[in-house]
Each structure stands twice: as structure tokens, then as C-alpha cells.
Amino acid sequence: MIRCLQILLSMVFAASALAQCTGGLQSITYDTIVSSSGNDPHTFLLNQFDPNLGTLTDVKISSVVSVNYGFSLTNINKKPIDFTVAVGRRDDFQSSVLSTPYSNTINASIGTFYLDPNQTVTRPLATVINRYTNSIDITTNVVNYIGEGAIQFDYASRTYANNSGSPTYQYSATANDTIHFSITYSYCSNFVLANDITQFFAKKESADMVQLTWNAIRDLPGRTYEIQWTKNGTQFNKIETLPSSDNINGNYTYQYEINNNQRSLLGFRLKIQDASGAISFSPVKWVDMKENLSSGFFLFPNPSDQFINIVFNKSAHWQVDIISSNGMIVQHNDFNQCSSGEVLFTRHLSSGVYFARIYDADSQNRYSRPFVVK
Structure with a gap:
């Protein structure tokens, strides 16, 4: 009975979260396309998700692969042989944002060829793998994908002959491939951005200090500014609430000292509440408060x-x-x-x-x- 109750509550929570996305889920994709010999390593740099767009819900990483392959095979045995010619393809990629590397192997059959002794079969370059999709879907722990920088993916591909019929034969082959590598962010844009807050900045003043500055072009009486911080772009924590200056144009500077648990990538925003109760938000500004060490090895x-x-x-x-x-x-x-x-x-x-x-x-x-x- 308890287990059924937990499942029911999870379903209600998921439906509630979806219902809160009043504008429906949106998506944005960053991608790159490379062509190579079919056996080359690559490094891809793709943008992180901009938290100013909304709340990130899931991430899809995709590699769409096409391979062209040609070969020449000669039977060097003293008897006729049925050769089966096939192409193996392996795609591997890894990144610091992935908990485990991705790896996938497929096999593309070209055909079976009956060859007499010293007989040769040749096929020119032709498409043997057409737009095969390797993909990963991430719906939890998406915090590493949020920020204003780029994510590095290290990619390795291998294209090889996978023939059978006899272990002895003379063979040569040529290959090339095209890799369309992409990352797609699905997100919910469900909060109202303030349109009268200009020049909101967050910068690292020292190893322990962040300085926030902003201007309000209509600093209304009774307005408050709640300063918030986040590590993941979804859960925000209150720092302090400041009253408006009651000036036509309000200029603000705030110094925030971090603690040892905040030595990471931090996001800052303003929750703005007017005297009428209307609430809006500033964009999120990110500051890297990790120790200033090179990440190179x-x-x-x-x-x-x-x-x-x-x-x-x-x-x-x-x-x-x-x-x-x-x-x-x-x-x-x-x-x-x-x-x-x-x-x-x-x-x-x-x-x-x-x-x-x-x-x-x-x-x-x-x-x-x-x-x-x-």
C-alpha cells in the first residue's frame, strides 16, 4: 500500500510540474558537422544552456553518422570461396558532463561474393551507413549543462572491415564519414523577466567576494529586491531583501561573501516585487567561484x-x-x-x-x- 501511494504522489508531482510550464516546452539546439576518413578523433565544443531562457528540463546529445565505403577483394585461396563483406562502425564519445562514456557498434552488410581463385571483386565508394543516430537523453542532474560557457566532447570513430568466408584474402578499402553532432536543450520559460532592470552584472571581486550591480529605470516606491543565488539554475536561495531607493533611477551595488560550500559555479538573480504584489525576475548571471586553478592536464x-x-x-x-x-x-x-x-x-x-x-x-x-x- 505504501509503495502504491508513493507512485501516485510521483505521478501527481510530474503532472503538476508539467502544468506549471504555461507556455509549453521549448527547445534550442547547438550543433556541428565534420567530415573525415572514418577513423579520426574529434573535439567538439558546444554551448551550455543559457539559464536566462528558462528552466532546463532535459538534454539530448546526438550523433548522426553517415559512412561511405569502397573496397577491392581478391581470393588468394586455391579453391572458390563465398566471401561476405561487411563494414563495422564504432562511435565513442566522452565528456566531463557525462557520468559514463558513450559507445556503440553497428555492422553494415555489403553483400556475399562467390570468387574463384585469383578472382577480384571491386566496389567504388558508396553509402553503406546512412544517417545512423547515436543518442543520449538526460533528464536528471542537468546542472552541469547550465552556464555561459561551452562543453567539450571528445569523440573517437572507427570504421573497419568485418569480412567472413576465409581468413586469407587480399583486401584494400577506402572510407569517409560525416558526423552531425548536436546537443538539444528542452526548457520551460515560465517566469516574467523584468523590463525596467538594466545593466545587471555579477562579477568576482576576490576569491571570496561577488559584487552585484544593477540599475532600475523606474524605481517604484514600495518595491523590493530579493537577491538570490543558485548552483543548478533551478533551485534559488535567498540572500537578502533590499527596499527600493524611491528614485526615478535607482543604482545599486551589493557585496556578497561566499562560504566554502559555494566554491563552484554560482548563479545570481533578483526577484523583484512591486507594491501591487506583481513579481518579476532579472536574468541569471553566472560567476565561477571555483579555485583559480588551470583545468589542464x-x-x-x-x-x-x-x-x-x-x-x-x-x-x-x-x-x-x-x-x-x-x-x-x-x-x-x-x-x-x-x-x-x-x-x-x-x-x-x-x-x-x-x-x-x-x-x-x-x-x-x-x-x-x-x-x-x-
């Missing part, structure tokens, strides 16, 4: 076969997970109060793309770097 050798070295960006308690392209953790290492570390592979790693997921246990920041095992 140096990982070498790459490609590798037995170990990698990582030069960290500071001395700290570092935890390193080696993750395969299918998301499995194959090794874990701890480096306590170190500025660099050597990761010796404790078992043989198959050739392919791997990711070093690096965690700063002191600041709780996460990073990721791809590398290749040859």
Missing part, C-alpha cells in the same frame, strides 16, 4: 601500451579511473598529495580508445582525458 605517452603518466594541475588527493569505451572501469589508482602520477596498466588492455577519469577528492572536481592503447 598533461597525459603521455599517447598512444600507449603499458602505462600512462599524468601531470596534474596541482598537488592534491587524486583518484584516477581508467575506463573503456563501453563505460567499464578497468583500473583504479589513488595518488595522495601528488602533482603527477604513473598509471601502470595492471592487465593487458586491448587496442582502442580509453578515458582517464580524474577526480580531485579535495575540491570534488572531475575531469576526463581520452587516450589510445595501441
